[in-house]
Amino acid sequence: MKRMHPINILENISGYFWLLLFPLIRGFFSFRGGIWAWLGGVWFDLLILAAIFGLAFLRWRLAGYELTQNGVRVVNGILLRRDFLVPYQQFANVSLVAPFYYRPLGVVHLSADSDAGNDWKYDFTLTLPLKPAQEILHRAKRGCCSGLSGQRRTYRSSGLYIAMLAFISSKTVTGVVFTAAFLVQAGKILGHEFETTFLQGLTDLANKLAFGIPPAAVFLALVVVLGWMISFIINLARNYRFTVSRQESSLQIQSGLFTRYRHQMNVEKVNLVESRQSIITKAFRIHSLFLHCAGYGKAKNELSVLFPAANEKRAREIMQNIMPEWHFTRRAVFPKGQSIFRFILAPVGIGVALGVAALVLAGVFPRLSDLILFLGGMFELPVLWWLAARIIAFYHTGISKSGGVYTLRFSRGFGFHSVAVREEKVVQVKLRQSIWQGMSGSCNLIVYTWSEGKKRHVIPALPVEQACELMGISKPEKATLSGWKRLAYGLKEET
Amino acid sequence: MKGRRIPFRALWLWELYAVLVYAALLFLIYTFLVPFTWLWILLVSLFGGGYLLAALVYFPLLYLGTQYSISEEAIEFESGVLYRRKTVLFRKNLIVVCVYQTPLDFLFRLSSLRCSGPGGVVTLGYLAKKEALRLKGELTAKKRLRPVAEMAVRNETNASH
Known part of the structure; x- marks a missing residue:
């Protein structure tokens, strides 16, 4: 069993900072007795300090890892001992993070994750010298690819597009x-x-x-x-010098200016690929590509970027060369024309209400009318922006299927999402209909995709029959007053 | 979908829940408010109206609108009165099937069947206990075990965590 780098002892110290509360409480009570009374109990503070360092050391001493033939065996914990093995073939993502302050020491954080476990924590994280970390990375790569003879395709993002993603x-x-x-x-x-x-x-x-x-x-x-x-x-x-490369089933992403990030994913474990756009980037036909894979994008402030930004042609080229198993298709099922009201009702309603309120208040308080009208106008601007986003969302929303890949297009806030998900990664489908949607024959489609936690995509106002046909599920009972009809006839049917 | 209806006694269970909730609310009103004041009358009549609406209209409609089906490909559950929801879990991704009962379910010989996949769950609620056990057997039958066996490796890893 090998140990982590001794720098891990310092990292462990922060976990026991809560013990410092005891000297603080002691200081609070003993200071009333003067400086000598406080000095008389310093031994207690030193004891706590020793406990913090001792526990941090013990935690490091009792933790270890072993590279077996099948996977990485990890042992850790002081009172609650954990001993587990993550098979190389089950690795979804292995991340190497080299913070700038560790780089002179040649130390990295290695985090690995599989589809098991919870969605907010890695399966394990180790602080290691670079060489053994690279060995784990190499073995994980061998676990997902039989041989590494395949062609390697690499794309590097330009600074302008990285700035765009940051924007x-x-x-x-x-x-x-x-x-x-x-x-x-x-x-x-x-x-x-x-x-x-x-x-x-x-x-x-x-x-x-x-x-x-x-x-x-x-x-x-x-x-x-x-x-x-x-x-x-x-x-x-974070995204400076962003590089993505693909070799057989292994996907590698590297980035970072001060702290260097290196992620290695098993493509078979990638759940979906997503393109995100804002109103501005949509106008310029620029896409930011993301992917969903256990362990990628889990760290604090980390985004699961596949490629920061690219124009439509380059984005298609990247998809074809880096992720050929996924592709985006034009929407085949989309909201009917009458459904546009569902999209614009809220911004129009709020916009009109704001305008009326400003006019009424300006009439009631004539002295402040200039200020009220100015503020009203200022508040109307984001509402107009929202209205624009909703109109674009109406023309963006829809679903399609081609070659075993679903393309789900929907909007969230001011963002427009296009998700490409393989058929086998769709776990659950939910159809939701209000009474009004039942009458107009539309529904909200909620698609749950393979995930450690819950990953759902809501596509609103789709025609129910076409949506069911495309998703390969039976149509729901016609919602229009179905229960009421069945109230009259249902019991008879049952008997 | 050729759906199957949940047993009629599920409706009686819901009616019992409604009675219990109404009784608890009345108890609180009688305990904390002065009887026959305007607030007391308003709350009693509001809760009374709500209870009658739920017991006489909402729950019967919910019962009649609730159905489930299990095919080779998917497990489907449909329910709702004002909002209808149809949930479909694809069997190829099914990992865990669990039958559970609340104390009141036990009195009415009802059980719920919770089917989980990686990222999705569908619960077939208020089934007859026998039917729930039969469905559990059907869903975990040997010929359907392939995905479960695949996930066993993950579960093993997960358990050892």
């Missing part, structure tokens, strides 16, 4: 959380002066930029923009 996937919240964490940590290390200076600088900038606008609003806008920019930079650094 689409950047979220303000991530950036704000990162900034807050950074400020707190920097404040601890450099003193609160740094934190105060940073916030004061931001406030000054907000005051300078506020031309007739409340400084608080400008400050808020600055926080949003700054948060988004930081999230953008994080995503950019």
Whole structure:
């Protein structure tokens, strides 16, 4: 049984930080008695500190791994001992992450996952020197491919397209959380002066930029923009030098500027391939390709990217060369014309309500009418954007099937998704009909695909008969007042 | 789908649930509110109306609209009154079949059959106990065991975790 790299002892320490609560509580009570009373109990604090280091060491000492002929055997735990084997053939994904601070030491984090286990945790994670980690990676590769003689096809993404993916996937919240964490940590290390200076600088900038606008609003806008920019930079650094390559059944993805990521997947374990677009990228016919495979995209802030962004022609070429088992087809079953109301009802309703409310309020408060109308107009803008997204969604939504691959097209929020999933990876199908949908003969189709947890795709407002025919399931009982009819005749039938 | 209906006693079980819930609500109203005030009358009549609607209209309709079928390819379950739902789990991906009973199910000799796949679950609720056991046998019969055997390796790994 081999051990992990000793740096793992330091990683384990963070798991026992909660023990520091005891010295804190002791300090709180003993400080009332003065400095000497507190010093008298220092032995207790030292004991806790020793326990933290001791437990971290013990955890490292008792954990180990072994490369057997069939798979990787992992042993860990102090009180609850776990001893398990993950067969090489069952590996869905093996990830090697080399954080920039580990690179001088030649240490990497190896995480492996199979279709078993839960959907938020890897089967196991090991901190290893690079060589044994590469050995596991190599054996996992041999587990999914009989021989590695096949042609290797590689695609590298250009910086512009990586920036585009970062642009689409950047979220303000991530950036704000990162900034807050950074400020707190920097404040601890450099003193609160740094934190105060940073916030004061931001406030000054907000005051300078506020031309007739409340400084608080400008400050808020600055926080949003700054948060988004930081999230953008994080995503950019993560996907920098993005390379995807395919050799037989092995798919390899590498990326990262400071921290280097390397993922190796068994293509047979890939559940689906997805193309995501926003309103802007849809206008320019640019696709971001993602895939769903156990263990890929599980880490914090990690996206399961297959290729950051590509125009339609290149995206098709990548699909043909890297993932030829999957392909996207034009929609064969799509919502009827009358279903457009289902798509646009909410934004139109809210837009009209906002407009009416602004006009009424402007009439009631004539002195504030300019401000109210301005705010009303500002609120209408995102609603109009939403309306545009819903209209595009109506023309995007639909399903099709060709060569054993389903293409599911649907929208979620302001994003447009196209999912290519192989027939054998469709686990469950659900049809949902409201009374009104029953009357118009449409339904919402919910497709559940193979996953460790639950992965569902909702395709709304499809004609029920065509949808059932395409999915190969029997039609549901006509929903229109079926129960009421059966209330009259059903019991008779049963007898 | 040539669906099979769930046994009639399932309807009686639902009616019993409705009575129990209504009784619990009445108990709370009598305990915490002053009788014959406007709030007391409003809540009693609201819950009473709700109970009558559920007992006399909703549950009978739900019973008549609930059906299931098991074919070579799929397990199907259809139900709902205002929203109708039809759930189809493909048998090729079936891994676990589980029969379970609640204490009240036991009184009415009913059982539910939960069929799970990797990423999907369908529950055939309120079946006669005998029928549930028969279906469990049918679904886990030897000729259908191939996917289960395949998953045994995964389950072994999973269990050892």
